[in-house]
Amino acid sequence: MNETIDTILSHRSIRKFKDEKLTKEQIHTIVQSAQQASTSSFVMAYTIIGITDESKKQALMEVSGQPYVKNNGHLFVFCGDLHRANVLGERAKNADHASITETIESTEQFIVTVIDTALAAQNAVLAAESMGLGACFLGSLRNDINKVNDLLNLPKHVVPLFGLAVGYPDQQPEIKPRPAIETIYHENNYLEDEKQAQFIGEFDKKLKDYYNKRSTNTRIDTWTEQMIRKYSNPQRLDVTPFLHSKQLNKR
Numbered sequence: 001m002n003e004t005i006d007t008i009l010s011h012r013s014i015r016k017f018k019d020e021k022l023t024k025e026q027i028h029t030i031v032q033s034a035q036q037a038s039t040s041s042f043v044m045a046y047t048i049i050g051i052t053d054e055s056k057k058q059a060l061m062e063v064s065g066q067p068y069v070k071n072n073g074h075l076f077v078f079c080g081d082l083h084r085a086n087v088l089g090e091r092a093k094n095a096d097h098a099s100i101t102e103t104i105e106s107t108e109q110f111i112v113t114v115i116d117t118a119l120a121a122q123n124a125v126l127a128a129e130s131m132g133l134g135a136c137f138l139g140s141l142r143n144d145i146n147k148v149n150d151l152l153n154l155p156k157h158v159v160p161l162f163g164l165a166v167g168y169p170d171q172q173p174e175i176k177p178r179p180a181i182e183t184i185y186h187e188n189n190y191l192e193d194e195k196q197a198q199f200i201g202e203f204d205k206k207l208k209d210y211y212n213k214r215s216t217n218t219r220i221d222t223w224t225e226q227m228i229r230k231y232s233n234p235q236r237l238d239v240t241p242f243l244h245s246k247q248l249n250k251r
């Protein structure tokens with residue numbers, strides 16, 4: 001073990017923050033750490049938008065329905081961004097702009113932008129956590145992806161993927177357990193469904209115990225029940241037409 005592994009294995013999402021803003025230096029270090037993540041073909045297909053305008057924070061909180069979108073040390077919105085590359089193509093005299101746009105609008109490049117953004121964001125989280133801060137990702141901003149897009153004036157080829165609230169923790173939640181490694185790490189072949197079911201059954205028991213005993217928000221639940229509930233309820237189906245309206249993931 002070392003300090004980096006300790007930080008990674010101590011991760012838990014923080015959803016209640018002290019009323020203290022991050023300094024410019026802290027924000028800079030977090031963003032710089034995000035930027036240093038690996039990036040497919042060095043495309044760096046993301047943009048990070050810091051929200052300091054309280055009225056925008058309020059509006060984003062209303063989209064998410066989660067108070068920690070407003071009450072935090074700093075709010076970042078992580079956007080997949082292929083606009084930057086498209087502008088390069090537009091401006092370069094010797095480039096075939098039509099081909100560049102065709103590339104940018106493909107599913108492959110959409111996958112690239114989502115991966116790049118997520119890698120950068122996880123680096124940001126680790127940087128924040130290593131500084132004694134806490135963080136929570138906010139997929140809830142996609143509850144109304146069109147509204148977030150309009151609030152942030154995002155151009156074509158840029159989409160808000162998720163938010164990240166960072167700040168000084170005002171709670172100390174227990175670390176949420178994970179399933180046995182064998183559930184998600186398979187060697188050479190995908191694991192048979194029977195074995196998978198066995199590992200998940202064991203995890204259900206472990207998670208049920210965690211939910212039952214944790215210091216706040218105790219409940220009776222298992223991972224299986226959570227997933228059945230989640231996938232039985234199709235959500236955010238407006239994201240597909242939104243992506244198409246942004247000229248992404250088209251072919």
Ligand SMILES: Cc1cc2nc3c(=O)[nH]c(=O)nc-3n(C[C@H](O)[C@H](O)[C@H](O)COP(=O)(O)O)c2cc1C
Binds near residue numbers: 014136
């Ligand atoms: C992309 C992404 C989006 C998430 N969106 C939300 C969210 O909108 N609200 C929230 O409270 N937690 C959100 N989370 C946090 C997860 O619920 C949390 O990571 C998961 O339950 C595991 O708990 P842990 O982070 O405490 O280990 C999100 C996590 C990820 C990776």
